Amino acid sequence: xxxxxxxxxxxxxxxxxxxxxxxxxxxxxxxxxxxxxxxxxxxxxxxxxxxxxxxxxxxxxxxxxxxxxxxxxxxxxxxxxxxxxxxxxxxxxxxxxxxxxxxxxxxxxxxxxxxxxxxxxxxxxxxxxxxxxxxxxxxxxxxxxxxxxxxxxxxxxxxxxxxxxxxxxxxxxxxxxxxxxxxxxxxxxxxxxxxxxxxxxxxxxxxxxxxxxxxxxxxxxxxxxxxxxxxxxxxxxxxxxxxxxxxxxxxxxxxxxxxxxxxxxxxxxxxxxxxxxxxxxxxxxxxxxxxxxxxxxxxxxxxxxxxxxxxxxxxxxxxxxxxxxxxxxxxxxxxxxxxxxxxxxxxxxxxxxxxxxxxxxxxxxxxxxxxxxxxxxxxxxxxxxxxxxx
Amino acid sequence: xxxxxxxxxxxxxxxxxxxxxxxxxxxxxxxxxxxxxxxxxxxxxxxxxxxxxxxxxxxxxxxxxxxxxxxxxxxxxxxxxxxxxxxxxxxxxxxxxxxxxxxxxxxxxxxxxxxxxxxxxxxxxxxxxxxxxxxxxxxxxxxxxxxxxxxxxxxxxxxxxxxxxxxxxxxxxxxxxxxxxxxxxxxxxxxxxxxxxxxxxxxxxxxxxxxxxxxxxxxxxxxxxxxxxxxxxxxxxxxxxxxxxxxxxxxxxxxxxxxxxxxxxxxxxxxxxxxxxxxxxxxxxxxxxxxxxxxxxxxxxxxxxxxxxxxxxxxxxxxxxxxxxxxxxxxxxxxxxxxxxxxxxxxxxxxxxxxxxxxxxxxxxxxxxxxxxxxxxxxxxxxxxxxxxx
Numbered sequence: 001x002x003x004x005x006x007x008x009x010x011x012x013x014x015x016x017x018x019x020x021x022x023x024x025x026x027x028x029x030x031x032x033x034x035x036x037x038x039x040x041x042x043x044x045x046x047x048x049x050x051x052x053x054x055x056x057x058x059x060x061x062x063x064x065x066x067x068x069x070x071x072x073x074x075x076x077x078x079x080x081x082x083x084x085x086x087x088x089x090x091x092x093x094x095x096x097x098x099x100x101x102x103x104x105x106x107x108x109x110x111x112x113x114x115x116x117x118x119x120x121x122x123x124x125x126x127x128x129x130x131x132x133x134x135x136x137x138x139x140x141x142x143x144x145x146x147x148x149x150x151x152x153x154x155x156x157x158x159x160x161x162x163x164x165x166x167x168x169x170x171x172x173x174x175x176x177x178x179x180x181x182x183x184x185x186x187x188x189x190x191x192x193x194x195x196x197x198x199x200x201x202x203x204x205x206x207x208x209x210x211x212x213x214x215x216x217x218x219x220x221x222x223x224x225x226x227x228x229x230x231x232x233x234x235x236x237x238x239x240x241x242x243x244x245x246x247x248x249x250x251x252x253x254x255x256x257x258x259x260x261x262x263x264x265x266x267x268x269x270x271x272x273x274x275x276x277x278x279x280x281x282x283x284x285x286x287x288x289x290x291x292x293x294x295x296x297x298x299x300x301x302x303x304x305x306x307x308x309x310x311x312x313x314x315x316x317x318x319x320x321x322x323x324x325x326x327x328x329x330x331x332x333x334x335x336x337x338x339x340x341x342x343x344x345x346x347x348x349x350x351x352x353x354x355x356x357x358x359x360x361x362x363x364x365x366x367x368x369x370x371x372x373x374x375x376x377x378x379x380x381x382x383x384x385x386x387x388x389x390x
Numbered sequence: 391x392x393x394x395x396x397x398x399x400x401x402x403x404x405x406x407x408x409x410x411x412x413x414x415x416x417x418x419x420x421x422x423x424x425x426x427x428x429x430x431x432x433x434x435x436x437x438x439x440x441x442x443x444x445x446x447x448x449x450x451x452x453x454x455x456x457x458x459x460x461x462x463x464x465x466x467x468x469x470x471x472x473x474x475x476x477x478x479x480x481x482x483x484x485x486x487x488x489x490x491x492x493x494x495x496x497x498x499x500x501x502x503x504x505x506x507x508x509x510x511x512x513x514x515x516x517x518x519x520x521x522x523x524x525x526x527x528x529x530x531x532x533x534x535x536x537x538x539x540x541x542x543x544x545x546x547x548x549x550x551x552x553x554x555x556x557x558x559x560x561x562x563x564x565x566x567x568x569x570x571x572x573x574x575x576x577x578x579x580x581x582x583x584x585x586x587x588x589x590x591x592x593x594x595x596x597x598x599x600x601x602x603x604x605x606x607x608x609x610x611x612x613x614x615x616x617x618x619x620x621x622x623x624x625x626x627x628x629x630x631x632x633x634x635x636x637x638x639x640x641x642x643x644x645x646x647x648x649x650x651x652x653x654x655x656x657x658x659x660x661x662x663x664x665x666x667x668x669x670x671x672x673x674x675x676x677x678x679x680x681x682x683x684x685x686x687x688x689x690x691x692x693x694x695x696x697x698x699x700x701x702x703x704x705x706x707x708x709x710x711x712x713x714x715x716x717x718x719x720x721x722x723x724x725x726x727x728x729x730x731x732x733x734x735x736x737x738x739x740x741x742x743x744x745x746x747x748x749x750x751x752x753x754x755x756x757x758x759x760x761x762x763x764x765x766x767x768x769x770x771x772x773x774x775x776x777x778x779x780x
Binding site (some may be wrong): 001003005008009011012013018021022024025028029066067068069070072073094095096097098099100102103106196198204205206207231232233234235236237240241242243244245255256257258259260261262339343344345346347348351357358360 | 457486594623741
């Protein structure tokens with residue numbers, strides 16, 4: 001089987017991730033007295049390692065979620081906004097951003113500007129900045145589009161936004177983390193960064209994390225809560241006497257029993273990346289992307305905005321002239337044992353902009369483990385589909 | 391090592407749970423085209439199996455969460471309540487209920503009655519009914535206390551509430567499911583039932599589920615949303631063109647990538663219970679509970695409300711006269727290799743009522759896999775702690 005759906009969930013996972021997960025049952029559950037009283041807590045240790053990987057100085061500014069969807073819901077629903085407040089986002093967003101924002105329009109009557117991309121899915125920093133004014137409360141942007149692979153210069157965007165407003169800058173890093181170097185201590189104009197673990201961080205499904213900057217945390221943590229409200233409140237294991245959620249980080253945002261095996265897998269995934277080297281992974285995936293794009297571009301029947309975008313990650317979307325993407329994906333799976341993703345990829349606005357609506361597109365999400373040979377077989381399969389119209 | 395903290399997280403897990411989790415890496419990720427197009431989807435199959443286990447007729451009325459905390463937050467924060475609305479809960483609740491309710495007091499100015507237990511943690515249906523009136527919007531109760539093991543007759547409570555009001559009845563089943571028979575089709579006055587998987591259902595941490603009754607779902611699902619708002623909105627894989635969350639169940643409540651390994655472990659845990667038989671598990675744990683309680687009761691230095699409660703589950707909490715529970719738990723772990731839980735168990739009100747405040751109590755959470763021999767060693771260790779005051 002050839003697996004080209006890594007932009008949804010990476011597969012296969014690195015051997016050390018598998019070993020770490022399978023080792024889970026050899027240990028008694030974490031969070032017992034023994035962990036709390038002696039030695040460093042496993043979760044704290046992992047939090048430190050992941051914080052270091054992302055250039056986060058204080059690991060308490062990183063908290064775990066069930067995925068990017070939960071992280072983005074938390075950051076958007078947790079915004080202290082009221083009727084008439086102005087927010088900005090882009091057409092490149094996933095429904096995990098668009099639907100929480102749409103809900104804020106319904107529940108709090110916020111005003112939302114959605115910045116358009118060009119016909120290839122490209123959006124410039126200046127396109128977004130035009131919509132930001134001194135009254136803008138938050139700007140929510142996708143680092144890397146999950147449809148086109150287009151990468152926004154979030155560092156430059158954040159710096160320019162801060163010159164014009166006090167807006168909170170929230171980044172969806174689901175498709176960038178693990179491929180692009182992320183140093184959040186350097187990108188210090190970014191206020192919040194949410195991501196999932198099961199894509200390019202090689203973790204299990206059901207785990208993700210959120211970073212929030214010091215600017216969103218009141219220095220007197222014990223008395224005044226951080227600026228973003230938690231999505232869930234409940235058991236925190238400490239200060240249990242209080243009916244009010246304790247405001248210390250990270251527990252403010254981490255009520256209830258955590259997804260331990262997911263957190264362990266995330267640590268193993270990050271370890272894999274640092275052992276290989278992020279740059280090497282990025283270079284390898286770029287080579288594969290270029291290899292695939294070159295071959296697709298040579299076929300007149302292939303329609304794709306990705307040809308106009310420099311791909312430094314795993315994502316290439318396209319359609320075949322006069323073929324339904326769902327039909328193509330079905331044939332690829334059933335006749336050629338190749339798994340791709342088809343449809344709108346939960347990103348309706350960019351799909352519309354690119355002419356991929358309502359049927360969507362075929363998306364290839366490559367991984368460090370894919371090969372040129374797999375791409376050759378894939379291209380050959382696509383050619384057979386085109387020629388036979390099978 | 392003797393593990394007596396099963397009321398927090400069960401350990402060890404049954405062999406088939408371990409096998410199912412370790413088999414995860416042998417399959418490509420679920421939710422690919424192949425799953426959608428051919429054969430029954432794995433998650434749908436599991437949803438049906440778990441629904442059947444709980445007597446839920448329509449498996450779409452069951453949706454997965456990251457645990458009971460998320461489920462209870464969803465049910466409480468999702469209530470359509472406004473200023474002055476009346477809600478009822480009890481002192482037996484966990485902070486995963488109390489803190490979301492306290493937040494509703496702060497954000498929506500609801501009125502909350504918290505029904506007291508007696509000095510042993512016992513609460514009668516009639517005690518709760520007294521507080522319910524025709525204006526009550528919701529009643530939120532713990533099925534089994536995570537401090538005392540006290541079991542509330544939720545079926546009788548729900549029937550009596552429905553005679554007096556239209557209140558939504560929400561049950562926290564975290565400590566009952568897997569020990570007590572739950573037939574939600576028979577208990578049809580209960581509107582919502584939330585639980586976690588990692589306790590008596592033998593699943594991994596980070597997975598749970600919520601059942602909601604037909605009464606909370608509008609029959610014309612495509613047009614009018616269910617009565618409880620979702621906690622998270624986002625990618626649902628279908629109807630991606632809509633910026634509004636699709637209202638069909640279960641996707642209305644299941645945005646984003648699910649915790650697949652957690653769901654697989656939950657199915658395996660339920661399979662284990664049905665293979666052994668719930669009644670047999672309950673009888674075995676009751677035998678162990680009685681064995682432990684008898685021995686504790688014979689020791690004049692032991693203080694416990696559990697002696698007054700018929701335990702049909704795993705939970706016994708107590709203190710040793712003139713000993714700090716944290717000190718006892720530390721010694722049990724370090725000198726005797728026995729893991730218990732100590733503290734307030736995230737249940738401050740019942741801990742106060744029982745005189746377990748502010749230092750809390752020692753909690754033993756037994757499992758089907760514990761033995762009389764382990765209890766003998768535990769009792770011997772407790773005696774040594776008492777006699778040596780080590």
